[in-house]
Structures are given as C-alpha cells and as structure tokens.
Amino acid sequence: MDIIRFIQYIASGTAYTLGVTFVALPSGLILGLILAIIYVYGGKIAARTLSVYSTIMRGIPPIVLLFILYFIMSGTINLSPFWAGSISLGVISSAYQMEIIRGAILSVSGGQMIAALAIGMSRLQAIRYIVLPQTLRLAIPPWSNEAAIVIKDSSLVYALGVPEILRRAQLISASTQQPFLAYTTAALIYFGLVLFTNTLLRRLENRLRIPANP
Amino acid sequence: MKKVSVALMLMFLVASALVACASPEADSVLDKIQEAGTVVVGTSADYPPYEYVDESGNFAGFDIELMTEIAKRMDVELEWTDMPFDSLIAAVQEGKIDMSISCFNYSEERDEKVDFSDAYYTSEDAFLVAEDFAGTITNAEDVANFKIGVQSGTVQDEWVTTELIDAGLMEESNLSRYERVDQAAMDLQAGRIEVIVADSVPAQALMGQFGGFKIVFEDMLYTGPINIVLPEGDSELQERVNSIIAELQSEGFIDDLAVKYFSD
Amino acid sequence: MTNKILTIKNLTKIYGDNIVFQNIDLSINEGDTVVIIGPSGTGKSTLLRCINLLTKPNGGQIWLDDEEITSKEVNEDNVRQHIGMVFQNFLLFNHLTALENVKLGLIKVKKLDKTAAEAKAFQELERVGLVDRAHHFPGQLSGGQQQRVAIARALAMDPRIMLFDEPTSALDPELIGEVLEVMRKLSLAGMTMLVVTHEMGFAREVADRIVFMEKGSIVEEGSPEDLFNRPKFQRTREFLWKITELYGKKEQEE
Numbered sequence: 178m179d180i181i182r183f184i185q186y187i188a189s190g191t192a193y194t195l196g197v198t199f200v201a202l203p204s205g206l207i208l209g210l211i212l213a214i215i216y217v218y219g220g221k222i223a224a225r226t227l228s229v230y231s232t233i234m235r236g237i238p239p240i241v242l243l244f245i246l247y248f249i250m251s252g253t254i255n256l257s258p259f260w261a262g263s264i265s266l267g268v269i270s271s272a273y274q275m276e277i278i279r280g281a282i283l284s285v286s287g288g289q290m291i292a293a294l295a296i297g298m299s300r301l302q303a304i305r306y307i308v309l310p311q312t313l314r315l316a317i318p319p320w321s322n323e324a325a326i327v328i329k330d331s332s333l334v335y336a337l338g339v340p341e342i343l344r345r346a347q348l349i350s351a352s353t354q355q356p357f358l359a360y361t362t363a364a365l366i367y368f369g370l371v372l373f374t375n376t377l378l379r380r381l382e383n384r385l386r387i388p389a390n391p
Numbered sequence: 392m393k394k395v396s397v398a399l400m401l402m403f404l405v406a407s408a409l410v411a412c413a414s415p416e417a418d419s420v421l422d423k424i425q426e427a428g429t430v431v432v433g434t435s436a437d438y439p440p441y442e443y444v445d446e447s448g449n450f451a452g453f454d455i456e457l458m459t460e461i462a463k464r465m466d467v468e469l470e471w472t473d474m475p476f477d478s479l480i481a482a483v484q485e486g487k488i489d490m491s492i493s494c495f496n497y498s499e500e501r502d503e504k505v506d507f508s509d510a511y512y513t514s515e516d517a518f519l520v521a522e523d524f525a526g527t528i529t530n531a532e533d534v535a536n537f538k539i540g541v542q543s544g545t546v547q548d549e550w551v552t553t554e555l556i557d558a559g560l561m562e563e564s565n566l567s568r569y570e571r572v573d574q575a576a577m578d579l580q581a582g583r584i585e586v587i588v589a590d591s592v593p594a595q596a597l598m599g600q601f602g603g604f605k606i607v608f609e610d611m612l613y614t615g616p617i618n619i620v621l622p623e624g625d626s627e628l629q630e631r632v633n634s635i636i637a638e639l640q641s642e643g644f645i646d647d648l649a650v651k652y653f654s655d
Numbered sequence: 656m657t658n659k660i661l662t663i664k665n666l667t668k669i670y671g672d673n674i675v676f677q678n679i680d681l682s683i684n685e686g687d688t689v690v691i692i693g694p695s696g697t698g699k700s701t702l703l704r705c706i707n708l709l710t711k712p713n714g715g716q717i718w719l720d721d722e723e724i725t726s727k728e729v730n731e732d733n734v735r736q737h738i739g740m741v742f743q744n745f746l747l748f749n750h751l752t753a754l755e756n757v758k759l760g761l762i763k764v765k766k767l768d769k770t771a772a773e774a775k776a777f778q779e780l781e782r783v784g785l786v787d788r789a790h791h792f793p794g795q796l797s798g799g800q801q802q803r804v805a806i807a808r809a810l811a812m813d814p815r816i817m818l819f820d821e822p823t824s825a826l827d828p829e830l831i832g833e834v835l836e837v838m839r840k841l842s843l844a845g846m847t848m849l850v851v852t853h854e855m856g857f858a859r860e861v862a863d864r865i866v867f868m869e870k871g872s873i874v875e876e877g878s879p880e881d882l883f884n885r886p887k888f889q890r891t892r893e894f895l896w897k898i899t900e901l902y903g904k905k906e907q908e909e
C-alpha cells in the first residue's frame with residue numbers, strides 16, 4: 178500500500194473523531210453549565226447530590242460507561258456505537274465541565290452578585306448578565322484542556338467498532354506490519370486537532386479579554 | 392431546589408430500572424436475519440491472514456471470504472461490523488451483531504455466554520522465536536521457562552494463563568499480553584520477550600513479514616478447531632450455519648481457501 | 656411638614672450567638688443626609704445591608720416611604736431598585752464599560768429601550784463628571800473614577816435614598832476628594848442619603864444629622880454642631896478624639 182493511501186485511510190477516521198467530539202463536548206458544556214449553576218446557587222441538597230454525581234462520573238472509566246450504555250442497556254435503548262460513545266463521553270465530560278465552571282463561578286467575586294442585586298436585578302438576571310459572562314471568560318483556559326481530553330477520549334468508541342483514527346491505525350498496522358508509521362500518523366492527526374482547537378480557544382480568550390491598565 | 396434533587400434521584404432510579412429489565416428477546420435470530428435480508432457479522436479485522444484490511448480499505452482474509460460465501464448461501468446481504476476482539480462476544484451476547492467470525496477457538500468459558508458452530512477449520516499453535524534463540528522446547532510446557540508474549544483474549548492467552556501460570560509453572564510477570572499480535576512481534580524483535588505463542592497461521596505470516604524469526608514448536612495446544620460464534624440457545628440459526636459449513640467442506644471450498652491464504 | 660423616607664423600628668440582627676445590633680430605631684427625612692460613625696465591627700455595614708434587604712434582620716421593621724419592606728409580601732428586587740447602594744470596594748461589573756455599568760439596570764430592570772437608557776446613562780455619568788471615560792472598563796479607571804461610576808450606576812435607578820458604606824475607605828488619599836465632592840453636590844441637590852464614613856470633615860460639613868453607633872447600639876445622635884462640640888457621652892468623645900487623631904496625623908503626613 179503506498180504511503181498516501183496509508184495515511185488517507187487513517188485520516189478518514191477523523192470524521193468520526195470530530196463527530197463524537199462535536200456531540201460530546203457541547204452537550205457536556207450545556208449540561209455542565211446548568212449543573213454548575215444549580216450546584217452553586219441551588220442550595221445544600223442540590224449541591225450534595227451534584228457532588229455525588231461529579232464523583233461518580235469522574236470516577237467511572239469512560240469505557241465502562243460506554244459498555245454499560247451499549248451492551249448492558251441494549252435491551253431498552255438500542256443506541257448505535259457512535260451515539261453510545263458520544264453520550265457516554267458527553268455525560269462524563271459534563272461532570273468535569275461542571276467542576277470547571279463551578280470553580281470559575283466561585284472565583285468571580287461574590288460582590289458582583291451583591292452589586293447586581295443592589296440595583297434591583299433578580300438572582301437569575303444577575304447570574305445571566307453579570308456572573309456568567311465573567312465566569313465563561315475565566316473558564317476558557319481549563320475548558321480548552323477538557324476539549325483536548327475529549328478529542329483524545331473520543332478514540333474510545335473504537336472499542337465498539339467505530340472506525341475512527343485509532344481503530345484505523347490498528348487495522349492498517351496489523352495488515353501492513355507498519356505499526357510505527359500507523360501510530361505516528363494517528364498521533365500527528367490528534368496533535369493537529371488539539372493544536373487547532375487550543376489555538377482557536379486562545380484567540381477567543383484574547384478577543385474576550387477584559388481591557389485593563391497594565 | 393428540592394425538586395432538582397428529586398429529579399436527579401428519579402433519573403438514577405430510571406437508569407437502574409432500565410438496566411434491570413434489559414433482557415434478550417426469544418425470537419430466532421435466523422428469522423430476524425431473513426426478514427431484514429441482511430446478516431450483521433462482527434470481526435476484529437486485525438488478524439491477518441484470517442481477517443484484515445486490504446489495500447483498498449476493504450475487509451479481506453480467510454474468514455471474510457468464507458463468511459461472504461455463507462451469507463450468499465443464506466441468500467442474504469452481508470454487513471460487516473469491525474470491533475476489537477474483546478468486544479465481539481459481548482456484542483453477540485447482547486444482539487448487537489447476529490454472529491461473529493474472527494478465528495474463534497472453542498472454550499468452555501465462552502460457551503457459557505454464546506454458542507459455537509461446528510468447526511470450519513482446524514488450526515495449530517506455534518511458538519515463534521528469534522532466529523538466534525538457543526533454548527530447547529521439547530514439551531509444550533517447557534515454554535514456561537521463557538518470557539512469553541500472547542495476544543490478549545486469545546485461546547493461547549488462556550492456555551498460558553491456566554496451564555502455565557495457574558499451574559505454578561511460571562510467574563505472571565513473565566507473560567506479556569498484547570492487544571495485537573504484531574505488537575508482540577515488535578517486542579520479540581526488540582528482545583523484550585523470547586517466545587510468542589500464537590496460532591500457527593498468523594505466526595507463519597509474521598515470520599514472513601518481519602524476518603529473523605523461526606518456529607520451534609508446532610502442535611494443537613488446545614482444541615485447535617475454529618468456529619463461528621452464534622447467539623446462545625438459537626438452534627435454528629446454528630443448524631442453518633452448520634449445514635452450510637458441511638456443504639462447503641464437502642465441496643472443497645474451504646480447502647481451496649486455506650491454500651489461497653495459508654500456503655506461503 | 657417633613658416627609659419620612661426611611662423608618663427603622665426595633666431592628667435586631669444576630670449571627671449565630673453574635674448579636675450584631677439590637678433594637679435599633681432610626682428615621683430619615685426626605686432630603687436629609689445622615690452620617691453614621693462608629694468603631695469597626697459595630698454593625699454599620701450590616702445595618703445598611705439590612706435596609707437594602709441583602710441580609711434578613713432577625714427582628715424589627717423597616718419602612719420605605721409608607722411601605723413596610725420587611726413584610727413577607729414585598730418583592731425584594733423591586734424594593735432594591737429604589738434604594739441605591741455604594742460599596743467600599745466599588746463593585747463595578749468588571750466585564751462592562753462605565754457606560755454599560757450604568758445602562759444595564761436601566762435596560763434589564765427599568766426596561767428602558769436602548770436609546771433612552773443610553774441617554775439617561777450619559778446624563779448620570781455627566782453628573783459624576785465622567786462622560787469622557789464612558790467607554791473605559793473598570794480595570795482602566797482609577798479607584799476614584801470607579802467609585803464615581805458606581806454612584807452614577809446607583810443614581811440611574813432614580814432611588815428614593817442612597818446608602819454609602821465607607822465609600823472612600825479603599826481609596827488613595829489623593830482620590831478621596833473627588834468622590835466626596837460628588838457626594839456633597841448630591842446632598843446639596845436634595846438627595847436623601849445615609850452615609851457610613853470616617854471622613855469627619857465631610858460629616859461636619861454635609862450631614863444634617865450624625866449618628867454614633869457602638870457595640871450594636873446607637874449611643875447618641877444629633878446635629879454635627881452638637882455632636883462634635885458638645886458630645887453627651889464619654890464614649891462619643893473618646894471615639895471622636897481617636898478618629899481626629901488618626902486622620903489628622905494622616906493629613907499632616909501628606
């Protein structure tokens with residue numbers, strides 16, 4: 178097999194990698210954001226429940242959740258490997274993203290909320306217009322870490338036979354006996370994806386940076 | 392806020408209830424296959440020459456071609472699902488695929504979860520070593536004195552684990568389990584392991600591809616025959632597959648395939 | 656006949672077993688500026704937070720005009736927009752420009768349309784002399800400028816009364832003057848104000864009444880004239896002596 182076809186074969190798995198990432202990361206963000214707000218502002222019972230949720234979801238290896246969703250629950254919901262993988266990663270990522278956003282909310286000074294209430298805003302308005310815009314800015318750097326992790330973890334769907342980058346590298350490595358080339362190619366593609374995402378997020382961070390005197 | 396936590400509790404309850412009532416349905420998979428006009432077959436396409444990806448990215452190999460013929464005789468379309476070897480049994484068990492062909496040997500452990508077709512081919516196991524290997528192996532158990540590599544989850548893995556490690560003949564630390572056999576070959580080349588215990592056909596293939604290896608022992612360690620993995624307790628499907636295998640054997644189709652894939 | 660804007664009766668606040676203050680009575684007439692002085696930890700900030708419903712008192716009542724705002728039926732958000740509050744550490748919204756800081760409440764709380772809100776916001780910035788800084792972010796403003804924007808933000812809501820909690824304590828000495836000047840003008844223009852401060856010069860000049868609080872209760876109150884020159888209590892005298900000593904020295908060092 179010539180080298181171009183070899184690389185093309187592996188690279189064509191990128192669509193699955195991106196697909197899983199594009200489902201898992203945004204759904205984890207939306208869920209994580211909502212849960213973080215409930216965690217911080219929702220009272221003690223909600224906070225305790227969510228802390229349990231966070232511990233479980235961060236403690237469970239993604240592959241285990243993947244297998245539970247795909248194999249064990251298959252009698253009730255028949256998910257395709259792609260969806261089982263995307264949902265598992267999204268749910269796990271929601272716990273990490275909840276912690277990221279919760280940390281960011283807590284590092285926005287409590288005074289901001291008080292000042293917003295003092296001009297007659299409701300708590301919801303204060304969260305929406307004052308706390309969150311500052312929170313999300315603070316959350317970008319740790320969030321770009323999480324994005325890199327999800328991109329790489331998306332390779333787990335290979336265990337269900339989704340022909341993403343890593344599985345393709347394995348297959349072609351087995352048939353050509355060129356593991357070094359196969360895995361280097363896979364690594365470079367992941368590296369490129371992570372680099373691209375991080376650069377994009379760093380630009381966003383700079384663009385949204387609140388101006389201040391040095 | 393109480394509402395929120397109640398909602399979360401409900402979600403946990405529903406989730407566990409879903410897990411609890413998940414049970415396979417009773418209809419024969421054969422009916423389902425014929426109704427759909429398609430048989431979904433799982434394989435782990437990283438085990439040449441049985442199953443691998445060819446230059447145009449399609450599945451190829453001994454098992455692949457055999458299954459293609461079986462599907463043709465069942466008069467249904469064939470749909471391949473590639474999965475890591477370790478996931479295949481679970482996938483058959485949970486009905487994610489209709490059956491699996493991936494150089495499976497019979498084992499009791501597996502038989503508890505799934506059924507096997509009659510053997511369609513009988514393979515031997517081989518001990519693959521570097522050309523300058525100086526040790527002597529007269530009985531199969533002698534291999535316990537060396538650092539061994541196997542593909543994890545294979546019958547060879549099971550043989551080394553039960554017959555050598557559990558029997559106290561060797562330390563578990565002397566066994567390296569690889570996800571794929573070519574990784575083992577790289578370590579053999581690098582001297583990190585001394586012997587690969589593998590199916591003799593892929594062992595011969597590795598010898599050709601890597602160079603600098605030789606086979607010092609060849610025998611049927613376990614039951615050598617390879618079978619198609621079928622859903623548990625589905626005798627209709629099992630009979631259908633078995634009769635086609637018998638046909639293909641008597642027609643010489645399988646022998647021809649063996650020559651095509653295993654002769655070099 | 657003067658109109659009482661704020662009336663406080665029997666107000667008590669307790670944190671755990673710490674009685675911050677007990678049975679406080681206080682009322683403020685429309686257009687008056689009342690200054691509260693007293694040592695640290697006496698509950699001055701807590702009192703202001705209770706008035707603004709940011710903290711719930713354990714007992715007592717507060718009326719704003721004729722409405723009892725401590726009653727259970729009131730909409731707290733609604734009450735707060737009629738009470739302006741200026742904090743020691745400014746608390747501008749960090750991600751918004753000066754103009755946006757003033758404008759936000761007008762749009763989200765008063766539901767003004769964008770043009771009306773912007774016009775009103777500029778008007779308030781004009782009042783504190785910061786129109787030229789409208790598009791600066793808090794991080795680009797001096798402390799004094801930030802505090803003036805904070806005052807403009809509170810004024811924009813057209814409050815019935817303005818509460819100031821040590822508005823100059825966090826400022827460098829050379830920036831205190833500009834903030835006090837804004838407050839002085841505001842008082843002259845007839846705004847009703849309740850000010851917690853250690854700035855005795857301001858209190859003497861601007862206050863209609865001075866309230867001396869200590870250890871959770873009001874020790875004495877009266878006109879600046881009476882309080883500074885003829886304090887009734889030894890405690891008041893000692894506090895005033897200490898504070899002039901402290902701030903007097905600071906002024907000499909400049």
Ligand SMILES: Nc1ncnc2c1ncn2[C@@H]1O[C@H](COP(=O)(O)OP(=O)(O)OP(=O)(O)O)[C@@H](O)[C@H]1O
Pocket residue numbers: 670673675694695696697698699700701702
């Ligand atoms: N959220 C709170 N929880 C518990 N105790 C509090 C809380 N806020 C204030 N206190 C206590 O209430 C008392 C009064 O505090 P407060 O801030 O009102 O005093 P202050 O007169 O404003 O003092 P300063 O001049 O230092 O600002 C202090 O003993 C303080 O520790």
Ligand SMILES: [Mg+2]
Pocket residue numbers: 699700701820821
């Ligand atoms: Mg205070």
